[in-house]
Amino acid sequence: MKRPRKDTSVERTLRAWRPTLPSGLASLAADTAQPARQLVTAALGQLKxxxxxxxxxxxxxxxxxxxxxxxxxxxxxxxxxxxxxxxxxxxxxxxxxxxxxxxxxxxxxxxxxxxxxxxxxxxxxxx
The missing domain is CATH 3.30.300.180 (DnaA, N-terminal domain)
Structure with a gap:
């Protein structure tokens, strides 16, 4: 029998932060394979x-x-x-x-x- 996979720390962090992210960033954060540079660039743009x-x-x-x-x-x-x-x-x-x-x-x-x-x-x- 296969054990259920445990959440990684990245997944837990993203789930905790998702409600506080500016609109549009939650979808970017959902893709954990997304390069950090794209997330930072998007965040800087939205935060001006x-x-x-x-x-x-x-x-x-x-x-x-x-x-x-x-x-x-x-x-x-x-x-x-x-x-x-x-x-x-x-x-x-x-x-x-x-x-x-x-x-x-x-x-x-x-x-x-x-x-x-x-x-x-x-x-x-x-x-």
Whole structure:
């Protein structure tokens, strides 16, 4: 007589986590042969961690993109749905950036990070 197969630790863990996984990941987790990279990529996409990484990358490159003078008076504040929000020190800097500089800065950002990641820039006075 054949003994019933015991659950593996992976199967028990997946069964325990399945109810807490974001929608769509439960089906990926059901296939235990699924490569871990696919699960992690899907999880990062649904949790929008990729956007947070983009924000950090853009913030790190900002002074290089706009130069030292403008970087002293402006700071990237967020990236949502491809729109980079930049906080500026005053309306004069805001107007300067909204003018011809916006196209140049956007082109440099898109060249470095991709046009799909950064589609537009919004400058806001932070005070």
């Amino acid at each position: 961690i990729g956007e947070q990484l983009d924000e950090a990358e853009v913030s790190a490159a900002w002074s290089e993109m706009v130069g030292p003078m403008l970087s002293k008076h402006s700071t990237p504040r967020g990236l949502r749905h491809g729109v980079l929000t930049v906080g500026v020190a005053n309306p004069i800097i805001q107007q300067e950036l909204r003018g011809n500089l916006k196209r140049d800065i956007l082109a440099r950002l898109q060249q470095r990070f991709g046009a799909r990641r950064i589609r537009d820039i919004n400058f806001r006075v932070m005070g």
